[in-house]
Amino acid sequence: xxxxxxxxxxxxxxxxxxxxxxxxxxxxxxxxxxxxxxxxxxxxxxxxxxxxxxxxxxxxxxxxxxxxxxxxxxxxxxxxxxxxxxxxxxxxxxxxxxxxxxxxxxxxxxxxxxxxxxxxxxxxxxxxxxxxxxxxxxxxxxxxxxxxxxxxxxxxxxxxxxxxxxxxxxxxxxxxxxxxxxxxxxxxxxxxxxxxxxxxxxxxxxxxxxxxxxxxxxxxxxxxxxxxxxxxxxxxxxxxxxxxxxxxxxxxxxxxxxxxxxxxxxxxxxxxxxxxxxxxxxxxxxxxxxxxxxxxxxxxxxxxxxxxxxxxxxxxxxxxxxxxxxxxxxxxxxxxxxxxxxxxxxxxxxxxxxxxxxxxxxxxxxxxxxxxxxxxxxxxxxxxxxxxxxxxxxxxxxxxxxxxxxxxxxxxxxxxxxxxxxxxxxxxxxxxxxxxxxxxxxxxxxxxxxxxxxxxxxxxxxxxxxxxxxxxxxxxxxxxxxxxxxxxxxxxxxxxxxxxxxxxxxxxxxxxxxxxxxxxxxxxxxxxxxxxxxxxxxxxxxxxxxxxxxxxxxxxxxxxxxxxxxxxxxxxxxxxxxxxxxxxxxxxxxxxxxxxxxxxxxxxxxxxxxxxxxxxxxxxxxxxxxxxxxxxxxxxxxxxxxxxxxxxxxxx
Amino acid sequence: xxxxxxxxxxxxxxxxxxxxxxxxxxxxxxxxxxxxxxxxxxxxxxxxxxxxxxxxxxxxxxxxxxxxxxxxxxxxxxxxxxxxxxxxxxxxxxxxxxxxxxxxxxxxxxxxxxxxxxxxxxxxxxxxxxxxxxxxxxxxxxxxxxxxxxxxxxxxxxxxxxxxxxxxxxxxxxxxxxxxxxxxxxxxxxxxxxxxxxxxxxxxxxxxxxxxxxxxxxxxxxxxxxxxxxxxxxxxxxxxxxxxxxxxxxxxxxxxxxxxxxxxxxxxxxxxxxxxxxxxxxxxxxxxxxxxxxxxxxxxxxxxx
Numbered sequence: 028x029x030x031x032x033x034x035x036x037x038x039x040x041x042x043x044x045x046x047x048x049x050x051x052x053x054x055x056x057x058x059x060x061x062x063x064x065x066x067x068x069x070x071x072x073x074x075x076x077x078x079x080x081x082x083x084x085x086x087x088x089x090x091x092x093x094x095x096x097x098x099x100x101x102x103x104x105x106x107x108x109x110x111x112x113x114x115x116x117x118x119x120x121x122x123x124x125x126x127x128x129x130x131x132x133x134x135x136x137x138x139x140x141x142x143x144x145x146x147x148x149x150x151x152x153x154x155x156x157x158x159x160x161x162x163x164x165x166x167x168x169x170x171x172x173x174x175x176x177x178x179x180x181x182x183x184x185x186x187x188x189x190x191x192x193x194x195x196x197x198x199x200x201x202x203x204x205x206x207x208x209x210x211x212x213x214x215x216x217x218x219x220x221x222x223x224x225x226x227x228x229x230x231x232x233x234x235x236x237x238x239x240x241x242x243x244x245x246x247x248x249x250x251x252x253x254x255x256x257x258x259x260x261x262x263x264x265x266x267x268x269x270x271x272x273x274x275x276x277x278x279x280x281x282x283x284x285x286x287x288x289x290x291x292x293x294x295x296x297x298x299x300x301x302x303x304x305x306x307x308x309x310x311x312x313x314x315x316x317x318x319x320x321x322x323x324x325x326x327x328x329x330x331x332x333x334x335x336x337x338x339x340x341x342x343x344x345x346x347x348x349x350x351x352x353x354x355x356x357x358x359x360x361x362x363x364x365x366x367x368x369x370x371x372x373x374x375x376x377x378x379x380x381x382x383x384x385x386x387x388x389x390x391x392x393x394x395x396x397x398x399x400x401x402x403x404x405x406x407x408x409x410x411x412x413x414x415x416x417x418x419x420x421x422x423x424x425x426x427x428x429x430x431x432x433x434x435x436x437x438x439x440x441x442x443x444x445x446x447x448x449x450x451x452x453x454x455x456x457x458x459x460x461x462x463x464x465x466x467x468x469x470x471x472x473x474x475x476x477x478x479x480x481x482x483x484x485x486x487x488x489x490x491x492x493x494x495x496x497x498x499x500x501x502x503x504x505x506x507x508x509x510x511x512x513x514x515x516x517x518x519x520x521x522x523x524x525x526x527x528x529x530x531x532x533x534x535x536x537x538x539x540x541x542x543x544x545x546x547x548x549x550x551x552x553x554x555x556x557x558x559x560x561x562x563x564x565x566x567x568x569x570x571x572x573x574x575x576x577x578x579x580x581x582x583x584x585x586x587x588x589x590x591x592x593x594x595x596x597x598x599x600x601x602x603x604x605x606x607x608x609x610x611x612x613x614x615x616x617x618x619x620x621x622x623x624x625x626x627x628x629x630x631x632x633x634x635x636x637x638x639x640x641x642x643x644x645x646x647x648x649x650x651x652x653x654x655x656x657x658x659x660x661x662x663x664x665x666x667x668x669x670x671x672x673x674x675x676x677x678x679x
Numbered sequence: 680x681x682x683x684x685x686x687x688x689x690x691x692x693x694x695x696x697x698x699x700x701x702x703x704x705x706x707x708x709x710x711x712x713x714x715x716x717x718x719x720x721x722x723x724x725x726x727x728x729x730x731x732x733x734x735x736x737x738x739x740x741x742x743x744x745x746x747x748x749x750x751x752x753x754x755x756x757x758x759x760x761x762x763x764x765x766x767x768x769x770x771x772x773x774x775x776x777x778x779x780x781x782x783x784x785x786x787x788x789x790x791x792x793x794x795x796x797x798x799x800x801x802x803x804x805x806x807x808x809x810x811x812x813x814x815x816x817x818x819x820x821x822x823x824x825x826x827x828x829x830x831x832x833x834x835x836x837x838x839x840x841x842x843x844x845x846x847x848x849x850x851x852x853x854x855x856x857x858x859x860x861x862x863x864x865x866x867x868x869x870x871x872x873x874x875x876x877x878x879x880x881x882x883x884x885x886x887x888x889x890x891x892x893x894x895x896x897x898x899x900x901x902x903x904x905x906x907x908x909x910x911x912x913x914x915x916x917x918x919x920x921x922x923x924x925x926x927x928x929x930x931x932x933x934x935x936x937x938x939x940x941x942x943x944x945x946x947x948x949x950x951x952x953x954x955x956x957x958x959x960x961x962x963x964x965x966x967x968x969x970x971x972x973x974x975x976x977x978x979x980x981x982x983x984x
Contacts, residue, residue, distance in 0.1 A: 664972060
């Protein structure tokens with residue numbers, strides 16, 4: 028026994044050193060000492076091992092016996108480590124839950140809606156699980172996704188240092204343990220995931236080289252790391268580096284959410300990589316707008332169907348639907364499905380069910396892909412054309428048109444009228460925080476030479492004094508009761524226009540018609556990140572949608588608080604490391620924060636009691652404010668939406 | 680009849696039969712066209728109808744209800760074309776059914792009268808603007824049923840259709856009084872309900888009618904009096920004007936050019952206007968009593984199935 032103790036001594040120590048990096052901050056100082064002496068210890072260890080082996084052989088133990096013994100010890104160690112880890116985690120969870128109760132806020136009014144944080148955590152869990160399929164599993168303790176095997180732990184320090192140029196942290200190798208949880212976790216997930224995504228399981232150094240060389244992998248790693256950061260709290264347990272459990276357990280306060288994620292994880296092997304990519308694009312608002320989202324989805328479905336293989340014992344028409352359902356479950360986690368996507372999915376499933384089981388798979392797949400293409404063309408491209416033709420009759424020469432936000436079909440309509448038909452139109456693009464989609468619209472129109480005025484919705488009253496002839500609106504969806512479900516702010520615009528007797532016209536493909544009936548914008552809506560309303564990044568608001576700035580800020584904030592703790596607990600050393608860490612990047616950000624401190628009064632809103640921030644994406648406009656809805660079926664009053672739905676149940 | 684002229688035919692139909700409405704005359708004219716021209720193929724037929732329709736619409740200044748008739752016939756043709764494999768059969772069928780349609784449309788006014796009679800009760804004072812055969816047949820029917828009601832008829836300038844209606848009602852023995860259009864506001868409080876006809880019913884459920892209907896509608900709405908539109912369903916037209924100036928009209932709604940000729944009547948301006956659906960209580964049609972929003976439903980059903 029003493030032998031085993033002696034042998035395992037150095038290894039446990041070294042692994043403890045890394046645990047210390049994330050876990051107990053008090054141990055951080057200790058850890059540093061050990062880490063700096065690491066190489067020395069390694070040498071000593073080897074020496075000792077050799078000695079022991081020699082001793083044992085002298086005692087009459089065969090090599091085989093020795094190996095057996097070693098194996099047993101190894102296993103024991105492993106189980107010990109796991110137990111310890113569980114204990115630590117429990118402790119941490121308990122302490123963090125308390126913190127969480129205070130820090131994670133959810134408006135009671137919108138309590139039934141999924142928050143961005145929850146969504147992000149889900150995606151993180153899934154993405155990491157899918158990119159390292161072999162190691163993830165569900166244990167009694169919760170979701171365990173040990174992304175990198177313990178084999179990696181030996182070279183963890185190296186990883187940290189080699190990753191620093193990637194920009195996620197400024198820590199240098201010897202100091203890796205000292206900046207404690209602030210730096211180490213950021214590094215770890217990215218290492219872990221990149222290693223997993225390059226699908227090398229054991230050799231870290233090569234994995235990292237690969238990762239650095241292949242920018243896409245590091246991109247994934249970065250985004251994932253950022254998501255985990257965004258989710259607020261995180262922890263990485265070296266050895267079995269599992270990023271997810273803590274994040275999951277903190278972000279998901281409802282058990283139903285956890286179970287849905289678990290279910291998704293169970294089916295993760297079925298998920299097509301292109302769906303994963305699309306999910307990430309959607310979640311990061313790289314693809315926005317209900318029509319572009321729908322088109323992207325249909326394109327990905329074409330790929331998925333092409334790659335699909337019917338398992339033995341079933342037919343394509345039966346199995347493909349459920350296979351697609353798994354993909355859709357994942358897509359739902361990025362953002363709630365848009366109505367267009369929902370309608371397209373419903374159509375596709377019907378098409379699949381109509382396939383004759385006797386058709387050979389290849390033919391059926393080809394047929395389906397063609398049909399999808401045709402669907403997109405008919406329902407979107409041609410529909411847009413008809414809408415534009417119809418709406419153009421409404422626009423006379425020298426009219427002033429107000430639009431809100433950005434809409435694909437509206438941009439095309441206005442361009443068509445201004446350029447092809449040479450009408451002298453003036454467009455006022457009304458925009459709003461925090462998405463600033465109107466900028467894109469204004470830019471597109473301006474580039475084509477249209478007379479554009481850009482204004483924020485706050486100046487609405489003034490805008491309507493400018494001799495406006497029409498208000499043209501895009502739509503996310505039109506509900507069965509004629510309500511228009513569109514970007515938040517639309518209702519305000521429509522009501523103001525109605526008050527001044529300015530006709531409000533909505534351009535909308537019938538694909539956007541929804542069977543749903545809704546009377547207020549609370550029962551169903553989408554919550555965006557409340558932090559978007561807090562930080563005003565005047566430089567590049569669109570970029571901020573990627574949450575890079577917010578991430579960095581949060582990261583720095585966390586690190587700063589961590590540093591403060593260190594300073595308090597360990598004054599001489601903490602000071603030293605603190606100054607070490609304060610590299611160029613941090614200095615830059617301090618100045619940035621200094622600036623923004625003047626503006627962002629709400630910065631610490633998570634900690635402020637009795638303050639909630641709600642950032643909803645959509646609102647409802649009652650039909651009495653809408654004069655007409657222009658669809659590919661012609662111009663209709665909003666009350667005719669259910670008629671279209673009823674008459675075209677089969678096709679739409 | 681060497682050279683067939685669609686406009687002449689149309690006008691002759693209207694002249695010959697005073698009971699005939701514009702859309703029916705248009706359909707009748709188109710049926711006659713088919714009978715005379717005897718197109719050889721389906722495509723030729725469609726083209727003939729299309730070009731004649733355009734010609735007709737261009738030549739008639741007030742083309743709203745005319746357009747409704749042409750639309751319906753065109754739709755009817757398109758829907759029936761593919762039902763018959765045999766072209767001769769198909770043509771014959773079209774002509775026969777076209778006439779059937781005309782006769783049915785004529786009967787629709789009686790049906791409207793039967794449906795709408797429930798809206799008139801004893802002791803009512805009914806305001807009528809403009810002369811519409813549908814409205815008259817309804818009032819006539821009510822009087823035949825011994826419902827005792829009184830009528831206020833507007834003069835309906837500039838066409839002075841009101842005078843015509845006034846004399847007709849007088850003959851019928853219905854107590855009636857004639858007022859100038861500008862007096863509607865003065866009497867609206869004394870009136871129980873308002874009946875008007877329509878030249879066309881737009882997709883939104885709003886109506887296109889003789890100028891002044893809009894003002895009557897607004898006044899009735901303001902006084903919370905029910906405003907009923909009595910019209911045949913073949914006047915439903917696939918148009919969606921947002922306001923009166925969206926209507927197809929001969930000239931601009933407001934003409935400020937200086938008069939050169941010494942015409943006595945300096946009156947200029949639109950002859951039709953558009954009354955939006957929010958002022959309309961219900962439409963009494965041969966399909967039944969419809970809310971304005973149901974018009975769009977009927978139109979959609981008619982056009983896409």
